[in-house]
Amino acid sequence: MTLTTRPRGTNDIGPGQIELWHKLEEKIRQVTSAYGYQELRTPIFEHTELFQRGIGEATDIVEKEMYTFLDKGKRSLTLRPEGTAPVVRAFVEGKLGAGSLPVKLYYYGPMFRYERPQAGRYRQFTQFGFEVFGSQDPLLDVEAIMLPLELYKSCGLSGFEVQINTIGCPACRPSYRQELVEYFEPQVDKLCASCRDRLHRNPMRLLDCKVESCQEVLSGAPQITRHLCEECSEHFAQVVDYLDALGVDYKLNHRLVRGFDYYTKTVFEVTSSELGAQNAIGAGGRYDGLVEELGGKPTPAVGFAVGVERLLLALQGQDKLKAEAAGPHAYLIHFGGSTKRRAAEVAYFLRSQGLWAELDYLDRSIKAQMKAANRLSSKYAMIFGEEELGRNRVILRNMRDGHEQEMDLQELEQLAKIIGECGQ
RNA sequence: GUGGGUAUAGCUCAGCUGGUUAGAGCGCCAGGUUGUGGCCCUGGAGGUCGCCGGUUCGAAUCCGGUUACUCACCCCA
Numbered sequence: 001m002t003l004t005t006r007p008r009g010t011n012d013i014g015p016g017q018i019e020l021w022h023k024l025e026e027k028i029r030q031v032t033s034a035y036g037y038q039e040l041r042t043p044i045f046e047h048t049e050l051f052q053r054g055i056g057e058a059t060d061i062v063e064k065e066m067y068t069f070l071d072k073g074k075r076s077l078t079l080r081p082e083g084t085a086p087v088v089r090a091f092v093e094g095k096l097g098a099g100s101l102p103v104k105l106y107y108y109g110p111m112f113r114y115e116r117p118q119a120g121r122y123r124q125f126t127q128f129g130f131e132v133f134g135s136q137d138p139l140l141d142v143e144a145i146m147l148p149l150e151l152y153k154s155c156g157l158s159g160f161e162v163q164i165n166t167i168g169c170p171a172c173r174p175s176y177r178q179e180l181v182e183y184f185e186p187q188v189d190k191l192c193a194s195c196r197d198r199l200h201r202n203p204m205r206l207l208d209c210k211v212e213s214c215q216e217v218l219s220g221a222p223q224i225t226r227h228l229c230e231e232c233s234e235h236f237a238q239v240v241d242y243l244d245a246l247g248v249d250y251k252l253n254h255r256l257v258r259g260f261d262y263y264t265k266t267v268f269e270v271t272s273s274e275l276g277a278q279n280a281i282g283a284g285g286r287y288d289g290l291v292e293e294l295g296g297k298p299t300p301a302v303g304f305a306v307g308v309e310r311l312l313l314a315l316q317g318q319d320k321l322k323a324e325a326a327g328p329h330a331y332l333i334h335f336g337g338s339t340k341r342r343a344a345e346v347a348y349f350l351r352s353q354g355l356w357a358e359l360d361y362l363d364r365s366i367k368a369q370m371k372a373a374n375r376l377s378s379k380y381a382m383i384f385g386e387e388e389l390g391r392n393r394v395i396l397r398n399m400r401d402g403h404e405q406e407m408d409l410q411e412l413e414q415l416a417k418i419i420g421e422c423g424q
Numbered sequence: 425g426u427g428g429g430u431a432u433a434g435c436u437c438a439g440c441u442g443g444u445u446a447g448a449g450c451g452c453c454a455g456g457u458u459g460u461g462g463c464c465c466u467g468g469a470g471g472u473c474g475c476c477g478g479u480u481c482g483a484a485u486c487c488g489g490u491u492a493c494u495c496a497c498c499c500c501a
Contacts, residue, residue: 005492060499064425082501111501116425118495127501194498210497259500269501280501307501335459366459374461385459399461 009115009123011309019323020312024155028108028128031151035143037106037130042086044110048076054085054294056261058201065113079112083129084262084287084303085294091133092296101134108308120278120310129284129305133291136300138238141266141286144304145248148270148282151306156320159273160281162249165256166236167204168228169264170289176227177203183222190217207255223254232265239266258283262290266302274314281314282306329419330380331373332359333366343384346394346412353416373399380419382407 006012013021032039048068055062067079080086087105090096096103108128115121130147132140145162152160168176180203188196192211199206206214207221228236243250250268258267267285275281284304291299315321330350334343343359350357358376360369366383373381383395388406396418397404407415 008492065499113500115499116497117493118497121500125501129501277496278500283501305501310501333460365454367455367457367461368453370461372461378461381460383460387459395460397460402461404460 007123009117009121011122011124019325020315020321021308023321023323024308024312024315025108027151027154028106031147031154032106032130034150035104035147037104037147040087040090040105040107041109042080042083042090042107045077045079046086046089048078050085050089050294051078051081054088054260054262054290055082059259059261061113061259065115067112067114081111081113082260083107083109083111083127083305084131084260084290087129087131087303088290088294088296088301091131091299092291092294097133097297097299102140103133104130105133106130118278119276120307120313122309126308127305128308129303131301131303133299133301136235136288138235138266139242140302141235141239142242142246142248144284144302145243145250145268145270146246148284148304148306149248152270152281152311155311155315157272157311157315157318159318160314161251161271161273162268163251163253163256163271164239164243164266164268165253166224166228166232166239166265167257167263167267167285168224168232172224172227172229172232173204176222176224179222179227180204180206183220184217187217190214204257205259208257218255225254235265258285262287262293264288268304272310272314274317275310278310280307281310325377326356327377327379328356328358328373329378330355330357330382331369331376331378332357332382332384333369333373334360334384335366335386336363339384339386339389342389342409343382346382346384346409346415349412350416350419353420355416355420 048066051066052062057063061081066081069077071077087107091103091105096105106129109126110124111127112124114123117123128151130144132144145164149162167173181199184191184195184199184203184206188199190213191199191206192209192214195206195209195211195214207218209218225233240252256267256269258269263285265286265288267283269280269283271279272281273279282304284302286300286302288300289298291297291301312321332343332347334340340359340363347357347359358373358378360372362368364372370381378399381397381399383397385395388394389409392409393406394409395404396407396415407418409415
């Protein structure tokens with residue numbers, strides 16, 4: 001449309017915001033390194049088929065939310081709507097499982113889904129996620145919950161809730177499905193339109209329907225517990241056991257179902273009380289069948305993804321993770337002409353020492369330059385006056401207390417030292 | 425894809441039932457201080473009133489459409 005509006009559902013992140021992003025990214029690096037994860041950067045787009053197979057044909061994402069296009073070679077490509085399938089693809093393609101297991105990988109970057117934007121939902125959004133390959137240990141399911149909790153806490157976030165559930169595996173899910181269908185079918189006329197539609201395609205998805213009129217039928221729906229095979233049942237018991245032992249606060253939610261087809265056994269979701277309708281700040285689960293489904297050797301895996309914009313929204317709501325704006329170490333004030341050249345010379349020296357030196361490029365009055373120094377909250381102002389320069393000296397003014405002293409320009413190192421010490 | 429709300433200066437907003445040069449606060453620039461910031465005072469710049477069309481002698485104001493933002497549904501991080 002216009003040259004001056006960004007595409008719907010996208011955001012520019014500039015001064016005032018980017019500082020928070022940098023801080024969060026730093027926290028992410030700290031937490032992932034403490035847990036022994038290495039970063040994996042995958043392409044922004046992949047072969048469309050990867051997502052069709054990985055996420056599942058019958059999911060909303062694949063059916064209506066993907067940014068899919070043909071390139072000049074007539075290949076169907078898709079802007080990644082999530083991070084797990086690409087990581088699995090890279091894991092298989094790069095034979096990353098050839099060495100010692102488990103393999104711990106994390107990713108960070110933009111994802112794309114064509115949806116109506118709303119609070120905490122954008123067409124281009126950012127996810128931080130991680131995946132562990134090569135072990136069925138329930139302790140790794142627990143780690144996949146602990147790591148994000150560590151991140152949230154280190155950011156200062158409070159008011160979040162962990163919900164967990166198990167959705168079984170290909171061995172035990174069919175019989176549960178069947179019981180669900182048998183339970184719902186006689187009362188099909190009491191269900192909403194979308195539930196009726198999903199009943200035969202994916203009956204488990206009815207469980208988290210929020211339509212008021214469905215609630216009564218749903219409350220009597222059978223639970224998966226009785227259908228779990230011994231392996232799944234034991235696995236989940238151990239997950240719960242570890243969580244209890246580690247003192248993690250969580251809530252069992254038998255109606256928690258994830259939107260992707262690849263999940264098996266444990267699924268979890270973290271919500272924030274700070275957010276509106278889109279209150280999930282992270283979610284994940286185990287997916288023991290996906291690597292094989294995508295052409296790799298059978299490899300169990302578990303992962304988690306954090307919605308970065310949502311986490312940032314929650315943090316801002318709680319006034320956390322604030323970035324204090326740093327100012328220049330020195331603002332060099334000049335009168336134009338030769339004084340400007342001397343100021344520039346000193347500025348470049350200071351910068352070469354790693355100090356933030358700022359100067360006026362608009363040939364403004366001294367008063368205006370002082371105001372600029374003040375506005376940027378510069379620690380020092382340096383005044384390059386004709387008279388002082390004649391004696392090879394400048395005035396160094398401490399902007400905090402107004403104290404001034406003359407400094408010798410022969411000793412730039414000394415000058416840089418003073419400015420650098422009080423700065424920061 | 426569906427529904428509600430909103431759209432006036434860089435920002436936050438006022439503009440009553442349509443009436444002449446569209447305002448305020450903050451911010452920005454300049455001056456008050458011939459070489460010195462913050463406070464104060466004075467002045468100044470800055471607006472296609474989202475866009476298109478309609479009603480009217482006359483529309484920022486009423487009507488229709490459209491786009492964007494926003495909130496919610498579906499779904500999801």
